[in-house]
Amino acid sequence: MNSKNHTNQIQLITYIDRLSGGKINNLHQMLQGPLAGLFDGVHLLPFYPPIDGEDAGFDPTDHTAVDSRLGNWDDIRTLAADFPVMADMIVNHMSAQSPQFLDVLEHGEKSPYWPLFLTKDTVFGEGATAEQISAVYRPRPTPFFTDIALKDGRKVPFWTTFTANQIDIDVNSAAGKAYLNAILERFTENGVKYIRLDAAGYAIKKAGTRCFMLPETFEFIAALSERAKARGMVCLVEIHGYHQTQIEIAKRCDMVYDFALPPLVLHTLFSRNAEALKHWLDIAPRNCITVLDTHDGIGIVDAADYQGQPGLLTDPELDTLVETIHKNSKGSSKLATGSAANNVDLYQVNCSFYDALGQNDQQYLLARAIQLFCPGISQIYYAGLLAMENDVELLQKSRVGRDIGRPYLTADKVENALQKPVVKALCQLIKLRRSLQAFNGKFSQTLNNDQYQLCWQHEAHTASLEISLASLQATIHWQHGGQQAASLSLNSL
Structure with missing residues (x-):
């Protein structure tokens, strides 16, 4: 890494297979070639098998492996030597197709991996009341228990926070701790500098609570961050939620996301009023990663109220914000949001940031300039770097709402996008930002x-x-x- 201040950096966030023709080495060459001079590091979205699973790599069958279609750990280590790498550590769940879970299906409680996975009984014992069940926070409209049949015919309600193919882990069990330690060990061996703790807010479940961001969750995050730090790694916690919660989390870990920034920037540009944005930047954590767009769309909940506590934006302001995005995208974002396209997330609008601004080059560059002038490490999503429009064709093909902002790009498409005036201007803006010592x-x-x-x-x-x-x-x-x-x-x- 260069000698720049730790937070005075700009990172690329990307899927390997959707930007670089499907190879880690291709991405490395791209960062040294057409993208030279733009980035201090790269966040590689899940590169574990299978990259083309139900949740685009967030349902790993082997979290300690690289999907062979992309390359191997040697390629990751070589890339990391030139561009500090951030990797996702998926702490909440693993694939139902993993060898560990398949062994559980085969052998039931006799499997050595039985303690690795959470069941309804693990948390609630033999009887869960309706009140306890209704108290659990749901990020998605699907049930958080899935009855799965063992080989002997018994059906067991496994905890599935996100999808039936993502089985939640008991991170407090010996098996769970060993699983997470194995991931940390593999990251250490291969030069990973930053770890993003994916879905960490859901990792701890406790009967009678919301099972989301509990005091024990803070303790888990703090302990895991310390273990990573002892190995020379920096820990980023990924949680969508109330802004005051982010402030509290930031006190207990290395870095958090500024997920409130995207809706606040849009609100500022739509309303021509910066009061809400200024208020947030007055109180926001400084140890943060800033984003405008990500692989998960544009978060809304991060600016909303919570249990009677005021949000950064009011409900009417958020309603106007969402409707303006839909209008600016000519309705394409509505096809990918809410119940449309079997969308699974309740807290986001699926839309490229470029389309959210109606493909207005002036406003798009201004949004990026605001991001680049905010405190923290700036992460720029590959589709945002290239000012990509909503990929309605991919959405119609996959029927996965978030795919509208996750385009597969060939080398020719990347080359053509880099010639667009708005992209050239953004690259110039990034290079200027990286040259200014004032940001230290x-x-x-x-x-x-x-x-x-x-x-x-x-x-x-x-x-x-x-x-x-x-x-x-x-x-x-x-x-x-x-x-x-x-x-x-x-x-x-």
């Missing part, structure tokens, strides 16, 4: 009527993004210590 320093912001300003200063180095909210015109000003000041209008890019 302190962040501040001001909002005076129509003028919103995001500022950074490090010793004699300064940088600012000045936005006129009425017109959405913006200018970047910067000065390297002792050198002549410079300015760049986003509209001139």
Whole structure:
């Protein structure tokens, strides 16, 4: 890694098979070739077998293996030597097709892996009340228990937070701890620098609670983060939820996502009002990863209220936000959101960020400039880097709502996208951001009527993004210590 401040970085987030023609080596070459000078690291979305499973790699049959269609661990280690790698650590569940679970189906309680998986009885004992069941927080409309038949014919209600093919793990069991340690060991051996704890908020279940973000969950996250840190790795916790919860989580781990940023940026541009965004940036954790778009769409719950506590946006503001996204995307996002396309998530809108802004190049560049001027490591999703439109054709083919923002790109499609004026401008913006030493320093912001300003200063180095909210015109000003000041209008890019 270069000598830049830990948080003064920009990372690419991508599926290997959807960007680089399906090979780790191809992605490495792309980062050193057409994408040279843009990124300090790369978040590789799940590369474990099977990458083309029910949940695009988030249902691993072997979390310690690389899907052979992509390459092997040697390829990961080689990539990590040039671009620090973030890998997903899926702590909540594993595939129903995994050897461990298949052994459970074959041998029942006699399987050495029986304690690895959560059942209804594991948490509730022999009798769960209707009140206890209804209290459990559901991120998806499907049941959180799935009756699965063992070889002897008995049906056992296994805990399945997400899908029936993703069996929840008992992370407190000896088998669960050994499973997670094996993943950490494999990551350590192969140079993984950052770990993203996927679905960590659901990892601890306890009767009589929501089974989501419990005090014990915080303890689990903190302990796992310490184990990773002892191996020289940085831990990122991935949780969609109330913004105050994110603030609390950030105190107990290395890094959290700023999932509230995407809806707040959209609200700012749609309403020409930055008050909600400024308020959030006043209180937001500084040890964060910022995103606008991800493989999971645009989160909404992160800006919403919770159990009577006010959110960053009001319900009417969120309703307007969602409807504006649908309008700007000419209805394509509505095809992939909610009950449409068998969509499984209740807290997001499935839409590319470019389409959410109606493919308006000026507003898209401004949204990215805001992201790049916010505190934290900036992660840019591969489809967002290339200003991709909603992939309605893939959605119609797969009937998976999130696929609308997960396009499969050939080398030719990538090359063509890199020639688009908005993409060229974004790449120029990224390179400028990476060149400015001011981002190693302190962040501040001001909002005076129509003028919103995001500022950074490090010793004699300064940088600012000045936005006129009425017109959405913006200018970047910067000065390297002792050198002549410079300015760049986003509209001139």
